[in-house]
Amino acid sequence: MFDNLSLKLDKAFKTLKGQGSITEVNVATTMKEIRRALIDADVNYKVAKDVTDEIKEKALGQDVLTAVSPGQLLTKITNDELTQLMGGSHEDINIKGSPAVILISGLQGSGKTTFSGKLANMLKKQGNTVMLAACDIYRPAAIDQLKVLGEQIGVEVYAEPENKNAVQIANNAIKAAKDGGKKVLIVDTAGRLAVDEEMMNEISDLKKALDPSETLFVVDSMTGQDAVNTAKTFNERLNFDGVVLTKLDGDTRGGAAISIRRVVEKPIKFISHGEKMEAIDKFHPDRMANRILG
Ligand code: GDP
Numbered sequence: 569m570f571d572n573l574s575l576k577l578d579k580a581f582k583t584l585k586g587q588g589s590i591t592e593v594n595v596a597t598t599m600k601e602i603r604r605a606l607i608d609a610d611v612n613y614k615v616a617k618d619v620t621d622e623i624k625e626k627a628l629g630q631d632v633l634t635a636v637s638p639g640q641l642l643t644k645i646t647n648d649e650l651t652q653l654m655g656g657s658h659e660d661i662n663i664k665g666s667p668a669v670i671l672i673s674g675l676q677g678s679g680k681t682t683f684s685g686k687l688a689n690m691l692k693k694q695g696n697t698v699m700l701a702a703c704d705i706y707r708p709a710a711i712d713q714l715k716v717l718g719e720q721i722g723v724e725v726y727a728e729p730e731n732k733n734a735v736q737i738a739n740n741a742i743k744a745a746k747d748g749g750k751k752v753l754i755v756d757t758a759g760r761l762a763v764d765e766e767m768m769n770e771i772s773d774l775k776k777a778l779d780p781s782e783t784l785f786v787v788d789s790m791t792g793q794d795a796v797n798t799a800k801t802f803n804e805r806l807n808f809d810g811v812v813l814t815k816l817d818g819d820t821r822g823g824a825a826i827s828i829r830r831v832v833e834k835p836i837k838f839i840s841h842g843e844k845m846e847a848i849d850k851f852h853p854d855r856m857a858n859r860i861l862g
Contacts, residue, residue, distance in 0.1 A: 569789075569822045574862035576605035577646070584639040590627050598642060599624045610792040610823025615653070615830045623649050647857050653826060654853035659835040661810060663691075664781040667699070667745040667753040671778060673771045673806060674786035675798060676759035679814035681710055683786050683840055684756040685717030686848040691752055692723060699750040701741035702727040703734040703774070704758040714756055721845055724748070734758065734770060735777045742778070755780070763798060768805045775806060783808040784837065787824065790815050795824035799832045810837035813851070817841040825856060 580601035587594055599620040606616035626645045627638075661670065670687070674680045681704070688698045700718050702725060704710035711727045718725035726741040738755050745753040757774060760767040775783055785808045787795045799811060811828055816839050828836060836851040 569816055569820050570609070570860045570862075573605055573609040573822065573860060576608070577602060577860070578862055580605065581639045581643050581646075584642060585637070587638050590630060590638045590641060592628065594638065595624050595627050595642070602646065606823075606826065608821070609826070610821045612793060612796055612823070612827040612831055615827045618830070619649055619653055643861060647861050650826065650857035650860060651854045653830055654851075654856055655829045655835045656853055658850055658852045659810065659837055660850075661782040661784070661837055663696075663752060667742065667750050668782070669742065669778050669780040670752060670754045671771075671775055671780040671783045672754065672756050672786060673783065673802060673808065674759055674812075675763070675788075676707075676761050678759060678786045678788045679812075679840060680759060680786045681713050681717070681756050682843060683784075683812050683814060683838070683848070684714065684754050685721060685723075686840060686845055687838070688718070688723045688752075688754050689721040689845045690848060691754075692721065696752050697748075697750045698723050698752045698754065699741065699745040699748065700725045701738055701745075701753055701755045703737050703741075703755055705732045705734050705737070706758045710756070710758070717845070724750075726753075735773055738774060738778055763801050768802075771802075772805055782810070784810050784812050785834075786812040786814060787828075788815050789813045789820040789822065789824045790818050792821065792823055793827075796827045796831050799828055799834075803832050803834055808834060810835050812836070812838045812840065814840040817847070822860070826860075829853075 580598050603616045603620040672680050692698050702711040702714045715725045726744050728737045785802050839851050841847045
């Protein structure tokens with residue numbers, strides 16, 4: 569996904585090759601190229617500006633007698649800055665309570681149901697007993713989709729297809745999970761094609777009623793800057809704990825992965841890169857920075 573960005577960054581650092589030291593002029597030129605490359609990769613403009621200003625300041629503050637070349641030095645500083653920008657280190661989800669409730673939010677089509685299945689699968693493989701709850705009261709197909717996934721991964725799915733009260737279904741699911749001795753209950757919810765008041769009220773009500781130990785916001789990375797804006801809007805209403813970035817296998821320029829943490833001030837906790845149940849990874853900022861820098 570970062571092929572284009574990696575190429576451009578590599579080119580920017582190469583222009584420094586052969587130059588003996590870091591100077592105001594060569595750093596300024598390189599930073600301009602890096603900023604343009606980030607913006608082309610759909611990184612939020614302010615984030616791109618801030619991060620290049622920070623790299624520049626660090627580079628100019630370095631001892632000129634340093635043993636490494638300017639190109640190497642700037643690559644290292646950029647790597648560190650990108651890692652920090654994306655949160656520094658991996659943050660795990662909170663699993664507390666009996667059962668621990670994990671609430672999944674996001675727009676329709678972002679990949680919530682698929683991710684719910686993937687997370688259930690991952691937690692099960694780690695030795696947890698897991699139950700899924702289908703709380704999409706608008707799309708009967710979503711209930712079926714979750715049931716199919718549940719069967720595939722061997723995880724029980726709680727559903728009440730006739731009930732149109734998501735809070736009630738989720739509360740009943742908590743009871744069922746408790747009775748069944750499950751450690752974790754993952755609650756899949758209804759999305760909309762775009763942010764609207766009704767959806768926000770529904771998901772906020774669910775959060776209030778369930779008091780989840782973890783609320784995750786799922787967003788399609790291919791929507792670029794919109795992904796960041798939607799995350800900001802959801803967070804203002806929902807105060808979620810972490811972001812799940814999906815479809816990183818698709819034709820995404822990756823900007824959302826770089827911008828979200830700084831703009832929304834919440835960590836990306838998982839990335840999803842395919843439709844298969846195994847196509848999920850914990851998000852590690854340092855690994856992502858290494859990937860960006862090629
Ligand atoms: P929901 O409406 O938010 O529950 O979204 P779904 O889980 O139904 O996903 C919408 C579509 O995106 C489905 O066709 C999924 O198979 C697909 N999808 C979900 N996650 C990924 C992913 O990481 N990569 C790709 N390529 N497709 C995905």
